[in-house]
Amino acid sequence: NEYISFRENHGSQDKHWTKLGSSFKSGFEIGFAFSSVSILTIFVSYCVPWTRLNKRKRNKVMMKSPLMASLIARQDNKRKEANMQISKFEKLIRRVSFEAIKKATASFDRDNVIGVGKTGTTYKAALPYDCFTAVKRLHNNSHSENRFMSELMMLSRFRHINLVPLLGICTESRERILVYKYMPNGNLYDWLHNLRPVKGETKILDWHIRVKITLGIARGLSWLHSYNAFQIAHLKISSSCILLDKYFEPKLSNFGEAMLISCTDNSSVNSKFWETAFVKEDVRGFGVVLLELITGVDFSNMTDSSNSILNERIDHLLSSSNSYSVIDKSLIGQGFDAEIFQMLKVACNCVDSIPDRRPTMLQVYEDIKAIRERCEQVNDSDMLMQPEVLPVPSENSTVEIEIAES
Numbered sequence: 197n198e199y200i201s202f203r204e205n206h207g208s209q210d211k212h213w214t215k216l217g218s219s220f221k222s223g224f225e226i227g228f229a230f231s232s233v234s235i236l237t238i239f240v241s242y243c244v245p246w247t248r249l250n251k252r253k254r255n256k257v258m259m260k261s262p263l264m265a266s267l268i269a270r271q272d273n274k275r276k277e278a279n280m281q282i283s284k285f286e287k288l289i290r291r292v293s294f295e296a297i298k299k300a301t302a303s304f305d306r307d308n309v310i311g312v313g314k315t316g317t318t319y320k321a322a323l324p325y326d327c328f329t330a331v332k333r334l335h336n337n338s339h340s341e342n343r344f345m346s347e348l349m350m351l352s353r354f355r356h357i358n359l360v361p362l363l364g365i366c367t368e369s370r371e372r373i374l375v376y377k378y379m380p381n382g383n384l385y386d387w388l389h390n391l392r393p394v395k396g397e398t399k400i401l402d403w404h405i406r407v408k409i410t411l412g413i414a415r416g417l418s419w420l421h422s423y424n425a426f427q428i429a430h431l432k433i434s435s436s437c438i439l440l441d442k443y444f445e446p447k448l449s450n451f452g453e454a455m456l457i458s459c460t461d462n463s464s465v466n467s468k469f470w471e472t473a474f475v476k477e478d479v480r481g482f483g484v485v486l487l488e489l490i491t492g493v494d495f496s497n498m499t500d501s502s503n504s505i506l507n508e509r510i511d512h513l514l515s516s517s518n519s520y521s522v523i524d525k526s527l528i529g530q531g532f533d534a535e536i537f538q539m540l541k542v543a544c545n546c547v548d549s550i551p552d553r554r555p556t557m558l559q560v561y562e563d564i565k566a567i568r569e570r571c572e573q574v575n576d577s578d579m580l581m582q583p584e585v586l587p588v589p590s591e592n593s594t595v596e597i598e599i600a601e602s
């Protein structure tokens with residue numbers, strides 16, 4: 197009995213100790229968690245600002261280090277050199293104040309963005325001296341600086357109906373801004389690939405407009421290639437760098453990679469090399485745009501460094517047994533099929549894989565004009581024979597899809 201009562205006493209004591217142990221354990225856990233959170237809070241509120249401050253101090257020391265100082269000095273020198281270069285064009289181009297541009301774009305408001313490129317962002321702006329302008333604010337890096345200088349060199353000196361007019365520049369502080377005339381019909385790429393809905397519906401460019409655009413690009417390029425004292429190669433011809441004014445007159449833009457040679461200076465570049473490597477590259481670019489205008493195919497994602505994917509796609513397209521299957525469906529059966537096939541032939545010559553076999557832009561321009569005149573004559577005589585046929589609008593006529601400049 198004594199043994200039993202001893203066991204019972206001990207059993208209740210054991211239970212008591214176990215209970216005490218577990219409540220101590222949970223109390224310890226809560227206490228530990230609470231103190232950890234407090235320590236962490238203290239660390240964040242006190243130590244992080246200190247580390248930031250130290251980092252700032254370190255940066256200040258770095259700024260004062262000779263290496264950093266020489267880098268800054270070199271950058272400043274480069275900027276001074278660039279500013280000296282820019283001042284050479286002072287007489288040719290108007291300077292616009294940063295304040296005026298800021299006001300015209302509502303402080304570079306997102307709603308005014310009309311294009312975002314690798315070198316900067318383009319905004320629509322209403323500057324006082326021109327109805328509307330497009331201002332390209334470039335990023336602050338060497339690539340953008342090169343683009344700025346190239347656009348300035350080309351577009352301040354050379355003016356032509358088929359080049360986008362550069363109206364002004366802004367170089368205040370570290371800003372590099374180009375001010376162009378605003379082109380209300382945007383770029384050709386968006387028109388050809390239905391990215392320009394007008395009042396909710398997409399509009400298609402008819403054949404007359406496409407011919408007008410083709411002629412304008414050919415005129416602009418042949419002018420650049422055979423300008424008297426200089427020759428310019430654009431080197432980036434594509435449908436996205438062709439802007440359209442309110443009458444769909446095409447304007448070449450994006451001269452960031454253009455090259456210029458002086459024809460009076462014989463030693464500058466070997467003329468044969470210049471012709472093959474640069475000028476004929478523009479002819480090829482024009483050929484691709486013409487193919488895009490005729491077929492409606494988007495070739496922009498097919499360009500690799502060697503152009504091999506694009507070449508393959510073009511070869512495949514042109515080897516099609518059914519020629520009609522190649523043509524943009526919206527153009528077939530409108531009475532221009534013969535003209536479209538003649539234009540297709542011109543495009544094929546321009547994209548010849550051997551640069552020397554490609555025609556010059558002047559030849560292309562003459563060919564397109566001749567095709568146009570021949571077809572207009574045929575259409576005119578058709579009209580005399582069949583008075584019920586609607587007259588063909590002339591090349592300069594404005595069309596219904598013209599959009600107000602606002």
Ligand SMILES: Nc1ncnc2c1ncn2[C@@H]1O[C@H](COP(=O)(O)OP(=O)(O)OP(=O)(O)O)[C@@H](O)[C@H]1O
Nearest residue numbers: 310311312313314315316318330376377378379383
């Ligand atoms: N003068 C202009 N008028 C109307 N729209 C313009 C004008 N300039 C540019 N844009 C619009 O902005 C777009 C972008 O133009 P941008 O010159 O920045 O070409 P990008 O090739 O995108 O430039 P990046 O060389 O920086 O990549 C154009 O495709 C066009 O839609």
